[in-house]
Amino acid sequence: MKDNYEFRIRVIAALGFLVGAKVLNVQLPFLFKLAVDWLSSATGNATALASFTAANSTQLALFATPVSVLIGYGIARTGASAFNELRTAVFSKVALRTIRSVSRKVFSHLDDLDLRYHLSRETGALNRIIDRGSRAINFILSSMVFNVVPTILEISLVSGILAYKFGAHFAWITSLSVAAYVAFTLTVTQVIIKS
Template sequence: MKDNPEFRLRVLMALGFLVGAKVLNVQVPFLFKLAVDWLTTATGNAAALASFTTANSNLIALFATPASLLVGYGIARAGSSAFNELRTAVFSKVALRTIRSVSRKVFSHLHDLDLRYHLSRETGALNRIIDRGSRAINFILSSMVFNVVPTVLEISMVSGILAYNFGAPFAWITSLSVAAYVAFTLTVTQWRTKFRKVMNKADNDANTRAVDSLINYETVKYFNNEAYEAEKYDEFLKNKV
């Protein structure tokens, strides 16, 4: 992206849409709260309605009726979803270009390796590894840009609002709860990694067997080994279960 102004602009636009979506998302419960409070006091006594109107005079100037508050609530929800979709649409070209660039470098690197490597290679496993790596790039970019950063931003905004309206203890409770959840998630993820590695190896072995068997189709047919190849392939699939 250093030499591509378009991609830098797309990243900045995606981050702008991200911030806009989170700001609107934080406003949704406030608008819903005002609508519920107004409807509750409107069905009660006039004094309560006058007190509510005085306490929320600034927002009342923007939303004159409960229906307007509900419309604003709907607009905030729809706006948040729209910003998220626009963010994904703007950033998708950057992610796909990154995948293309890395995949091209990997492909070139494989062709630069010596003959010994290619004579001993496992085509099926190699193809699966390249495919899994390409998909992992998209997952990492999406997770970092659209999950980790937005979550930190939203938790910070919510904690600040809670601290301002209800005091620091509520903000600390929220922050510590999220921190405990993150710590638990990371711990379980580290524990699951070894099982994921075993599953990936089994997947590579199964794919290697399938590709090599199909590449050598003539040999399999010549020796009438279709049933044997299917049985061996099934053994590798069994390791994935």
């Protein structure tokens, strides 16, 4: 796969879709905030509506009515889901090719082994080990590409936004809270596995 440019392009495209989905996902609360602010000021008096309009003139240029804000929210939410699905579709061929390549190498290695090795082993046990190995590769690839990396990216984006809007203290609190949660979860998981 080192010389296969199609798979490199697929991996880069999957990472692009991942970043696009997370950027849209991080924008959703801002759109929702804008809609709630607009609706709450629209139900108040005219002075509050005029001050809200003056304070948010750049955002209002993009969204003329609360309905358009909600439509933008729906488009962003749908776009994030579409990017996630596109990432899965683009990366699945890479994952399946990797699993097939590793399984082929394992089969070739088993084929090269001495007859004495095969006579001392059960065929079903070897088949089960190969199947578990290929499923483990699929699990590791899917959990890294579809769970771990997106979560780290989203936490980084949120921490960056918090640092920009409210100061570095909020970003550090968020990052340390997530790190403490991950450490606690891993510790408890290891304790449960050992018992």
